[in-house]
Amino acid sequence: MSDILITAFALSVVLVGIHAFFGTEIIRRGIIFTDLAIGQMAALGAAASLFFIDGQFVYPISLGFALAGGLLIAWASRHTDNLEAFIGLMYAFGISAVYIILSKSAHGMEEFQRLMASDILFTPQEEVVKTAIIYAVLGVVLFALYRRIDGFWKDALFFVSFAVTVTSSVKLAGVLIVFALLVAPALIAIRVGGGRPLVVAWIVGTLVNLVAIALAHRFDFPTGYTIVFCNALLALLVTIIPRRAKRG
Amino acid sequence: MKRTVLIPLAVAMIASVAAPLRAERLKVVTTYPYIASIVEQIAKDTVRVDALARGDYDPHTIVPKPSFIAKLRKAHLLIINGAQLEIGWLPPLLKQANNASVNPGTRGFLDLSGHVTLIDVPKSVSRAQGDVHPDGNPHYYIDPHVIPRLARAICTKLSEVDSRNAAMYKKNYDEFAARWKAKRASWDAKLRRLKAAKVIQYHKNMDYLLIRYGLVRMGTVEPLPGIPPTSKHIAELEKIFESNTIRFILQDVYNADDSSRHLSKKFGVKMVKVPHDVGAVREAEGIFSLFDEMVRRLTQ
Numbered sequence: 001m002s003d004i005l006i007t008a009f010a011l012s013v014v015l016v017g018i019h020a021f022f023g024t025e026i027i028r029r030g031i032i033f034t035d036l037a038i039g040q041m042a043a044l045g046a047a048a049s050l051f052f053i054d055g056q057f058v059y060p061i062s063l064g065f066a067l068a069g070g071l072l073i074a075w076a077s078r079h080t081d082n083l084e085a086f087i088g089l090m091y092a093f094g095i096s097a098v099y100i101i102l103s104k105s106a107h108g109m110e111e112f113q114r115l116m117a118s119d120i121l122f123t124p125q126e127e128v129v130k131t132a133i134i135y136a137v138l139g140v141v142l143f144a145l146y147r148r149i150d151g152f153w154k155d156a157l158f159f160v161s162f163a164v165t166v167t168s169s170v171k172l173a174g175v176l177i178v179f180a181l182l183v184a185p186a187l188i189a190i191r192v193g194g195g196r197p198l199v200v201a202w203i204v205g206t207l208v209n210l211v212a213i214a215l216a217h218r219f220d221f222p223t224g225y226t227i228v229f230c231n232a233l234l235a236l237l238v239t240i241i242p243r244r245a246k247r248g
Numbered sequence: 249m250k251r252t253v254l255i256p257l258a259v260a261m262i263a264s265v266a267a268p269l270r271a272e273r274l275k276v277v278t279t280y281p282y283i284a285s286i287v288e289q290i291a292k293d294t295v296r297v298d299a300l301a302r303g304d305y306d307p308h309t310i311v312p313k314p315s316f317i318a319k320l321r322k323a324h325l326l327i328i329n330g331a332q333l334e335i336g337w338l339p340p341l342l343k344q345a346n347n348a349s350v351n352p353g354t355r356g357f358l359d360l361s362g363h364v365t366l367i368d369v370p371k372s373v374s375r376a377q378g379d380v381h382p383d384g385n386p387h388y389y390i391d392p393h394v395i396p397r398l399a400r401a402i403c404t405k406l407s408e409v410d411s412r413n414a415a416m417y418k419k420n421y422d423e424f425a426a427r428w429k430a431k432r433a434s435w436d437a438k439l440r441r442l443k444a445a446k447v448i449q450y451h452k453n454m455d456y457l458l459i460r461y462g463l464v465r466m467g468t469v470e471p472l473p474g475i476p477p478t479s480k481h482i483a484e485l486e487k488i489f490e491s492n493t494i495r496f497i498l499q500d501v502y503n504a505d506d507s508s509r510h511l512s513k514k515f516g517v518k519m520v521k522v523p524h525d526v527g528a529v530r531e532a533e534g535i536f537s538l539f540d541e542m543v544r545r546l547t548q
Contacts, residue, residue, distance in 0.1 A: 004317055107475075108474065109474060122344055221313065
């Protein structure tokens with residue numbers, strides 16, 4: 001049994017690793033729902049593939065949709081003042097389009113949900129290793145380039161790499177876990193303060209996931225939802241509880 | 249000197265491997281509670297039986313929990329409904345459990361749908377045509393005439409996996425079959441009175457029972473299996489209600505019943521919540537009480 005929990009834990013750590021970076025960045029930019037909007041565009045791609053061509057090329061098509069979504073947001077971030085509204089509506093557009101497409105497909109919604117969000121319990125070890133390598137490379141590229149470029153290209157790099165990451169993470173762990181791991185550790189780190197929010201987010205995220213997976217195992221809760229619950233709960237608590245006054 | 253050490257060591261090693269097999273009860277895992285209940289009838293307490301899904305949940309979509317994998321890992325025998333009812337949730341669990349002795353096709357695996365004749369087997373399978381059960385309608389066990397056949401298949405499989413207790417399984421099966429026959433006579437008598445009654449179902453999950461007792465299936469509240477009702481479809485259903493005397497609307501316990509309720513109120517037709525599995529409602533505690541309660545709700 002422990003091997004599966006270790007795999008789930010390893011995956012959650014890999015996810016925290018890259019998503020904490022994106023998380024601190026989207027909180028700073030004030031565009032939290034970018035994740036859900038891009039995830040929903042990827043979902044729309046998957047639904048289209050499922051309905052029109054019997055589920056062929058699901059991954060490339062959903063990645064294409066996600067990239068298009070990412071680029072649109074990158075464009076909008078320079079050309080509109082109402083970016084948050086734009087992102088929110090992209091999410092609403094994606095989710096409604098998915099429902100319309102799948103309303104003509106028997107048990108299509110169930111099939112679709114399976115396709116979009118496999119349970120974190122089911123992730124094979126080799127997938128975790130593969131994802132860890134891809135995200136590490138992506139992380140190095142971002143680390144090397146992100147500070148050196150500016151303007152549209154910086155945004156394009158950010159949104160494109162974000163779209164790629166979200167699409168593959170959601171495929172592995174589901175949209176809710178990805179959202180929780182993206183926002184919660186980053187928010188906690190920002191709230192706690194200190195010079196290195198990314199490092200704090202990594203440590204906090206890893207510890208919370210460890211506790212969550214242990215709880216899920218102990219009480220036989222669905223693993224994914226327990227991870228989301230623990231991350232969200234801690235982030236909410238940290239936000240509500242007043243910070244100690246810095247002076248005195 | 250060496251031999252005196254090695255022989256007891258070898259004996260101890262063999263014993264340590266063999267001992268658990270002897271001491272351990274056979275572990276049977278079933279996907280749904282109704283199967284577990286039949287296993288209990290045939291094996292009594294010689295085996296340990298666990299159902300993965302709960303009876304009050306939608307059988308098509310079961311949220312996986314860590315314990316499912318643990319149970320599948322330790323199982324000696326896995327019994328499933330089959331006909332693709334578990335397709336949405338069991339395959340990844342089996343893959344992660346990685347227990348070669350209960351994988352499909354092995355001795356420790358039993359697919360009950362192989363022992364019944366399925367209806368609605370599509371000629372061609374296409375998602376857009378609205379069919380995702382290419383093997384046919386998987387809700388076959390809802391017909392009380394089918395249950396003994398399933399019990400016999402389970403008895404045969406148990407005897408195969410655990411041959412030492414074969415005589416006991418056979419004896420329990422005979423007792424079960426006799427008890428079931430007596431019960432079924434009373435269910436038959438009650439349900440036959442519903443012959444030719446026109447019914448609307450939410451999902452096509454009562455078809456086998458309706459066909460058995462000659463009820464007339466006038467449509468389903470959902471436009472396609474697994475798709476929530478749309479306004480156009482409800483309008484079409486209302487026409488059916490207007491021009492026919494519908495006896496009742498059959499609603500399962502896990503889908504939203506708003507549309508059935510609306511139709512029930514508008515046309516004064518009774519909505520009956522029918523338990524589809526053991527544990528779906530409080531009264532359905534086992535395979536006998538499941539059918540007792542089903543019949544009671546349909547005939548009261």
